[in-house]
Amino acid sequence: MTAFTPHETGRGLPRREALLKVTGRAPYSAEVGPAQGVHDAWHAALVLSSIASGRVTAVDAAQALAQPGIVAVLDHTNAPRLAGDDDEHLVLQSERIEFRGQIVAIVIAESSEAAREGARLVRVAQEATAARTRFDLDAEFEAEREPHGDDAARTLASLSGAAHVVDATYSTPPEHNNPMEPHAIVARWNDSPGGGPQLEAWLSTQGATGAAKTLATTFGIDADQVRVRGEYVGGGFGSKGVVHAPDVAGALAARAHPGRWVRLTVTRQQMFVLTGYRAPTIERIRLGADADGRLLALDMTAYTQVSTVKQFIEGATGVPAMMYGGERRTLRQKVATLNVPVTSWMRAPGEMPGAHALECAMDELARACDLDPVELRIRNDVATDPATGKPFNGRRLVDCLRLGAMRFGWSERQAEPGTTRDGEWLVGLGVASATYPALMQRGSETSIEALGSGRYRVRMGSADIGQGAWTVLGQIAADALGVGIDDIDLQIGDSAGPPATVAGGSSGTASWGASIIGAAQAFREKFGDDPGQGDELRAGGTRPEEYKKHAMHSFGAHFVQARVHAVTGEVRVARMLGVFSVGRVLNPMLVRSQFIGGMVMGIGAALHEAGVRDELGHVATGDLASYHVPTHADIADIDAIWLDEVDPLMGPLGARGVGEIGIVGASAAVANAVFDATGIRVRDLPITPATLVPGLTGLTGR
């Protein structure tokens, strides 16, 4: 029996829930109400620490409790006890303060206004101890991992014998996830034993299955005693990929009042301290090449920070370890543990800063070798993954570079930087490679039920955070069952459904899709193509044997035309093209949107985004007025295209993930274009007018 024949798959169908969303009828988690069985919800608001290290000595809730509508104030002395061993999740379990912005009290009230006002009135006495908050090369670093690759001395010997050497240090600042929809949870504990799960929650999450498990562990109950729903999620970028403290806080507030729904919405300002962010990084890269630009040696040290609360490492060595050749290679990761908010996932964690540094260094090497940067990358292409020794799953980086160069008009590039002017603007072109692992996670299952008349209900716990799962999983299910997409009643975003892995690591569609195809195949084998109404089956998928034997990656190339104002230093990304090799493209409209979203975020990283933490550990850029992200006015001519291909190592679907590769290398392409325009190499992101003006010669030319 044919497992999968693309028919609906491959069509550029618009989002199936688009009308619901644009008419305000798609209930996001914070909005659930009577229609979802949520009546008379109370509201919770958070009180945060104002010191970076120390302890809470007293919580004075009297003034807050005297206000009308305030029901309770929870602190570490009276909050319900939690289980689990993840310190990030142990909200209000001790007086310890590990960072500025930690939850130290929760106010519960009849209205959100009262809750917020109550949070303002709670007095938290804190005793400060010395805090370590500074991240720079003077911080105290532990070597986190064994050096990867060769003995450092051999690599350095090889470097010193190289015809061309680049030795440069790059940095990326803290970057903060800012999905349109902030985090939210609406939770209730069952007050009648035996009547359904103990904890029910609507949660803005990238994975209802995983979130339910984590909440169960945190509260010390069985996983089947938690039901998490999150059918419509307004973006995440990774911030909703794991449970963060506010999610627990909402469930904890409800725990204190069994039978009562409690709603907790995270404010935009709180998003900067409580829902994860990309840690700042510093990368020293040394590249050595022979006279023809072929890499001989790579030595890299990547520095980053983690919180004392939890170790999540923004590991930047991954991409440099696998991207190009070179016979001697040493990479090491160093980590400083600081009194800072918990670092976590943000689109392409690790790959983004790692690729930024490497792809800027490759641009510098191209200049040193007097080679075209596209040509330098082609010369250093490899068929075998230098990091694992495994063959790549059909690495088509060179095809992406060549196609992009042709489409973008790369041949117009001038050999000398800073020589192309258009009135008051300096104009330059930049390129960078992109890559991302092709992950296919095991553990997802799908339930298929025949509804009669050729219709099927397809259920699983997967999440649509805006990437388009409501649509694409419908397309996959239709093809797997040999019907049209309108014959599929898809139900996702509910942990009561069969388990699904997270919408993260660009793994969702491939992993869930395999389970849909596996379940559909089992269903058709058992019930045939004309099943009886009510026939139902639940099954998972498989991963091809060959998957494990290969280094599974996607590749791509970014091309940027930057215009830099000769006087003000304003940078405009006038044109940008991404070319990607990602296996089968399941829905061109949604895939293009994912690529462009990632590229826009790369422009943000290059030019706009910078979290600033002051000496007191305060995130000073805790809003969208001071933390800048690209807006429509910042984005000009941008496009993404892809190679026509199918990746058989990804199973019948043949598709690799597309969520993250768009950001990988994008910031480097911008930085390289800025260099080409101005001759100024800015190695610390973001590239702002202030970083360029001192080097610009204004309107007088050079």
Ligand code: MOS
């Ligand atoms: Mo993405 S950072 O893997 O959710």
